[in-house]
Amino acid sequence: MDLDFMASTMVTLIAALPMTLALFSLSVVFGGLLALLVVWMRVGGNPVARGFAKGYIFVFRGSPLLIQMFLIFYGLGQFGFIRYSFLWPALREPFVCAVMSLALCTAGYTAEIFRFGLRSIPAKEIEAARAVGMSGFLLTRRILAPIAFRNALPAYSTEVMMMVKSTALASLVTVWEVTGVAQRLIAQTYRTMEVFLCAAAIYLILNFLILQVMALLEYRLTPHRRTAPLFPVAQR
Amino acid sequence: MTAANAPTIGTAMASATRLSVRNIRKSFGPHEVLRGISLDAHDGDVISLLGASGSGKSTFLRCINMLEIADAGEIVVDGETIQMEQRRGKTVPANRRQVDRMRSELGMVFQSFNLWSHMTILQNVIEGPMHVLKRPRADCIAEAEALLEKVGIADKRHAYPAHLSGGQQQRAAIARSLAMKPKVMLFDEPTSALDPELVGEVLRVMRALAEEGMTMLVVTHEMSFARTVSNRVIFMKSGEINCDGPPEHVFGAGASPEFRQFIGHFGS
Ligand SMILES: Nc1ncnc2c1ncn2[C@@H]1O[C@H](COP(=O)(O)OP(=O)(O)O)[C@@H](O)[C@H]1O
Ligand SMILES: [Mg+2]
Numbered sequence: 001m002d003l004d005f006m007a008s009t010m011v012t013l014i015a016a017l018p019m020t021l022a023l024f025s026l027s028v029v030f031g032g033l034l035a036l037l038v039v040w041m042r043v044g045g046n047p048v049a050r051g052f053a054k055g056y057i058f059v060f061r062g063s064p065l066l067i068q069m070f071l072i073f074y075g076l077g078q079f080g081f082i083r084y085s086f087l088w089p090a091l092r093e094p095f096v097c098a099v100m101s102l103a104l105c106t107a108g109y110t111a112e113i114f115r116f117g118l119r120s121i122p123a124k125e126i127e128a129a130r131a132v133g134m135s136g137f138l139l140t141r142r143i144l145a146p147i148a149f150r151n152a153l154p155a156y157s158t159e160v161m162m163m164v165k166s167t168a169l170a171s172l173v174t175v176w177e178v179t180g181v182a183q184r185l186i187a188q189t190y191r192t193m194e195v196f197l198c199a200a201a202i203y204l205i206l207n208f209l210i211l212q213v214m215a216l217l218e219y220r221l222t223p224h225r226r227t228a229p230l231f232p233v234a235q236r
Numbered sequence: 237m238t239a240a241n242a243p244t245i246g247t248a249m250a251s252a253t254r255l256s257v258r259n260i261r262k263s264f265g266p267h268e269v270l271r272g273i274s275l276d277a278h279d280g281d282v283i284s285l286l287g288a289s290g291s292g293k294s295t296f297l298r299c300i301n302m303l304e305i306a307d308a309g310e311i312v313v314d315g316e317t318i319q320m321e322q323r324r325g326k327t328v329p330a331n332r333r334q335v336d337r338m339r340s341e342l343g344m345v346f347q348s349f350n351l352w353s354h355m356t357i358l359q360n361v362i363e364g365p366m367h368v369l370k371r372p373r374a375d376c377i378a379e380a381e382a383l384l385e386k387v388g389i390a391d392k393r394h395a396y397p398a399h400l401s402g403g404q405q406q407r408a409a410i411a412r413s414l415a416m417k418p419k420v421m422l423f424d425e426p427t428s429a430l431d432p433e434l435v436g437e438v439l440r441v442m443r444a445l446a447e448e449g450m451t452m453l454v455v456t457h458e459m460s461f462a463r464t465v466s467n468r469v470i471f472m473k474s475g476e477i478n479c480d481g482p483p484e485h486v487f488g489a490g491a492s493p494e495f496r497q498f499i500g501h502f503g504s
Contacts, residue, residue: 128350132364132416133340142367224354224396
């Protein structure tokens with residue numbers, strides 16, 4: 001193995017890491033917000049909203065993300081009302097299209113994850129909250145959401161790691177993130193193995209870090225699931 | 237007031253009516269669980285609700301704080317009637333805020349404690365006062381610590397429910413209810429999920445509450461509690477009040493044949 005080449009490849013790929021991180025963080029944030037909206041519609045009382053949310057979740061979980069991305073990137077411009085709208089300068093950008101399709105897709109998965117989190121809240125704890133006079137938004141904010149989020153966290157960690165990997169698809173709509181740059185490097189050097197190994201290492205390190213953060217978050221949020229401390233806590 | 241000097245039903249008119257339930261009816265499908273139950277609880281009353289499993293005791297308590305919505309009847313908490321209306325042929329509360337406020341005035345203690353498992357005991361106790369009553373955090377903490385002291389688990393305030401025994405959890409749940417400064421406390425078999433050796437510690441807390449003059453409605457199978465702590469005993473049978481009166485009366489001359497048969501199972 002040519003260590004010099006590997007090192008220079010690493011430098012080149014790491015230069016593309018900010019783009020990967022931008023795709024990842026923007027789509028996780030927007031996808032998460034969208035998921036809240038979708039899950040709210042999905043579990044709410046309005047049958048029209050519920051039907052829409054079901055359809056949304058099915059479409060974005062049931063079709064390949066790559067095709068969703070192509071449809072947004074190549075397809076949007078075919079609609080005159082989009083092409084001639086004030087949004088077009090943004091929507092023609094590959095980066096915007098990639099973030100949009102990543103966010104739309106992860107919102108479908110995340111909505112389902114949150115819904116299962118909600119469903120696994122013990123009914124008795126909800127009842128106790130109602131009995132002290134909580135309902136509506138207060139009940140959601142103080143009891144439902146905190147418990148649902150804790151329940152959803154393991155599955156949500158998996159989804160977040162999937163998102164890191166999914167950003168690689170953006171290379172196919174000409175976004176120069178890590179995988180895209182790796183492919184360009186291979187086209188120039190024909191050294192497939194070394195370049196892809198370097199790229200894989202970057203994704204692994206990234207996901208390793210994310211895994212640590214999520215594990216720490218879960219640890220911090222769930223002291224009640226650990227066995228009782230040997231020494232009584234904070235006796236003051 | 238204690239059970240000993242509590243007025244008998246006929247002379248209770250002097251004290252305020254904290255809770256008044258008129259002719260409550262409730263069916264689940266074709267099964268009529270409550271067939272018109274009425275009850276007045278005056279200030280300081282401790283009423284024990286007895287009855288076989290399935291006689292509708294839990295449903296009755298749950299109808300009082302609207303965890304179940306009664307099909308018919310009226311509920312008055314401290315003089316305020318809960319507004320109901322008909323919607324698509326069903327009886328529903330007319331005003332969600334009124335129901336929330338009324339629930340915050342009625343403490344509910346469940347058979348299985350129902351503490352919020354992701355919160356410490358102290359967090360459980362301050363949750364309602366802080367977020368429902370919107371009172372200052374420092375006041376809530378000070379009062380919560382006093383309450384935990386009172387129920388004897390002050391040393392557990394930073395522990396999580398799962399790390400406590402059943403008796404400690406139930407005492408925490410009682411403290412959580414008391415933190416709302418309720419006008420009436422409803423207990424649904426508070427000791428039935430406990431190991432026998434833990435029953436006493438919870439009953440002691442309830443007895444102390446009764447002696448402080450808390451108005452209490454207690455579904456229980458603890459006959460000695462019903463006899464010695466409450467000033468009124470109601471025996472429910474098939475969704476109706478079968479027997480009602482001071483414990484000396486219900487356990488004595490006034491016992492119905494059904495009640496005699498019921499307490500026969502307890503060997504008393
Ligand atoms: N949510 C419900 N749906 C259908 N039936 C119910 C429901 N809750 C209670 N019941 C029925 O109502 C009857 C009375 O129950 P409950 O009030 O729990 O009795 P108790 O507390 O005296 O044991 C039982 O036959 C029970 O099966
Ligand atoms: Mg019951």
